[in-house]
Amino acid sequence: QESRTAPASNSTSLVAYFTRSGNTRVIAETLQRTLDAAIFEIQPAQPYPADYEENVEQARQERDRDYEPPLAKVVPDFATFDTVFLGFPIWGETAPPVIRSFLSAHDLSGKTLRPFITHGGYGPGSSLDVLGDRAAGAAIVAPFILEADQERRTMNQVRGWLDENQLR
Numbered sequence: 001q002e003s004r005t006a007p008a009s010n011s012t013s014l015v016a017y018f019t020r021s022g023n024t025r026v027i028a029e030t031l032q033r034t035l036d037a038a039i040f041e042i043q044p045a046q047p048y049p050a051d052y053e054e055n056v057e058q059a060r061q062e063r064d065r066d067y068e069p070p071l072a073k074v075v076p077d078f079a080t081f082d083t084v085f086l087g088f089p090i091w092g093e094t095a096p097p098v099i100r101s102f103l104s105a106h107d108l109s110g111k112t113l114r115p116f117i118t119h120g121g122y123g124p125g126s127s128l129d130v131l132g133d134r135a136a137g138a139a140i141v142a143p144f145i146l147e148a149d150q151e152r153r154t155m156n157q158v159r160g161w162l163d164e165n166q167l168r
């Protein structure tokens with residue numbers, strides 16, 4: 001059946017995402033390719049530790065202090081986008097600190113905000129409240145929420161495998 005409406009133009013959509021272990025990137029790049037959207041990786045000016053436990057500890061401290069780590073860069077021409085797909089993993093039952101930095105550094109008022117969230121089994125926590133508070137001027141659409149691999153579980157399984165084979 002022929003469609004009566006013209007296909008939506010996605011030329012004004014931005015996919016902005018943060019990731020540590022890549023789960024959220026898979027979604028972001030799928031959106032980018034499927035919608036032919038612009039893409040931007042949110043990164044802190046100071047990268048998080050490669051070591052998982054150190055990253056968890058730093059994230060916990062930053063969350064508890066309500067710290068907003070400086071961004072490596074901001075989105076060029078942010079004002080030209082109508083829709084922002086914003087993706088992140090759940091860290092410590094909420095949005096990662098750098099997502100609060102992102103929301104502080106970009107004016108989302110008047111835009112449509114479409115969150116996509118990955119978590120390791122415990123759900124989105126308070127992350128949607130964070131978006132509601134920090135992007136109050138945006139129209140926030142129901143989020144896409146996906147349970148994904150936990151780096152901790154993968155690491156533990158790898159360690160178990162090494163132990164079974166007396167490799168450590």
Ligand SMILES: Cc1cc2nc3c(=O)[nH]c(=O)nc-3n(C[C@H](O)[C@H](O)[C@H](O)COP(=O)(O)O)c2cc1C
Pocket residue numbers: 018019020021022023024025055056059088089090091092093094118119120121122123147148149150151
């Ligand atoms: C610092 C840190 C904190 C995390 N805290 C939670 C949590 O509170 N609840 C949860 O379900 N998963 C938690 N996870 C797991 C991630 O949310 C999950 O693995 C996510 O898919 C990772 O996305 P990424 O690969 O894009 O980084 C945490 C992971 C990290 C690194």
